[in-house]
Amino acid sequence: SPKHKYYKEINEVIAEHIKYAAKLDIDNTWELIHDEGEMKVFKREMEEDGMVVDPLKAVHTVKGITGHEVCHYFWNPDVRMEWEGTLESAQVLDWFSEDTCVCYQIHKKVWPTTQREALFWTQIRHVPNEDEDEDGPDYWIVCNYSIPDHDKCPEKTKNIRAIMNVAMICETVVEPPQSDRNITRENITCKIQYHANVNPGGWAPASVLRAVYKREYPKFLKRFTQYVMDQTKDKPIMF
Numbered sequence: 001s002p003k004h005k006y007y008k009e010i011n012e013v014i015a016e017h018i019k020y021a022a023k024l025d026i027d028n029t030w031e032l033i034h035d036e037g038e039m040k041v042f043k044r045e046m047e048e049d050g051m052v053v054d055p056l057k058a059v060h061t062v063k064g065i066t067g068h069e070v071c072h073y074f075w076n077p078d079v080r081m082e083w084e085g086t087l088e089s090a091q092v093l094d095w096f097s098e099d100t101c102v103c104y105q106i107h108k109k110v111w112p113t114t115q116r117e118a119l120f121w122t123q124i125r126h127v128p129n130e131d132e133d134e135d136g137p138d139y140w141i142v143c144n145y146s147i148p149d150h151d152k153c154p155e156k157t158k159n160i161r162a163i164m165n166v167a168m169i170c171e172t173v174v175e176p177p178q179s180d181r182n183i184t185r186e187n188i189t190c191k192i193q194y195h196a197n198v199n200p201g202g203w204a205p206a207s208v209l210r211a212v213y214k215r216e217y218p219k220f221l222k223r224f225t226q227y228v229m230d231q232t233k234d235k236p237i238m239f
């Protein structure tokens with residue numbers, strides 16, 4: 001796509017998430033906050049200027065869908081309101097290319113905190129394995145990354161602007177290895193890594209924020225993956 005002003009930043013941010021995903025080192029600095037079936041959600045407790053900015057990492061394995069399908073529905077702004085239960089509104093302000101756009105969304109108010117909003121670019125990308133290493137990981141990734149402003153962004157709202165760096169990184173496993181001819185949904189499994197670094201943008205009680213994170217992230221991951229299974233079950237597989 002043409003060299004727009006975020007081109008360099010997008011490549012750097014995506015490369016960073018891919019490097020990090022390949023390591024997947026869940027060491028003891030990560031605290032398990034939710035463990036349900038194949039889904040494990042971890043957090044690190046971190047504060048910046050007295051604000052809770054806990055990084056969040058989730059891993060999940062879902063049968064019957066592909067990484068491309070998970071990333072497609074996570075990225076597609078047209079369906080965001082269908083699965084993201086914490087949003088009051090979501091809109092596209094701009095398109096940088098057919099896989100990259102700028103979204104503005106308002107989160108539902110969480111009593112007793114001030115309502116949050118977010119302005120970010122979102123890109124979906126296929127990162128095939130290195131040619132020489134055909135066993136290397138093949139990722140589909142979506143990254144949502146805050147930008148400071150945009151000329152079409154509503155000015156001076158009463159909301160606090162949250163700042164985020166979020167990635168959904170997926171690998172698809174086909175077993176037993178089938179020639180591409182007759183793979184069915186029984187043969188595929190998606191391995192998901194979800195990384196969310198969200199700065200709530202303004203003070204909120206640590207206890208409230210941590211309770212929201214603990215409750216909302218597992219709920220959102222369960223609801224979102226169920227949504228993808230429902231949307232794809234009668235459709236041809238998107239590899």
Ligand SMILES: CCCCCc1ccc(-c2ccc(S(=O)(=O)CCO)cc2)cc1/C=C\c1ccccn1
Binds near residue numbers: 204
């Ligand atoms: C006091 C509460 C303040 C809310 C702070 C907050 C702001 C934004 C966000 C957030 C969550 C998921 C994404 S995404 O994965 O990119 C999908 C697109 O929406 C982007 C942003 C989270 C949170 C904080 C908690 C929280 C956790 C899971 C769901 C909802 N809220």
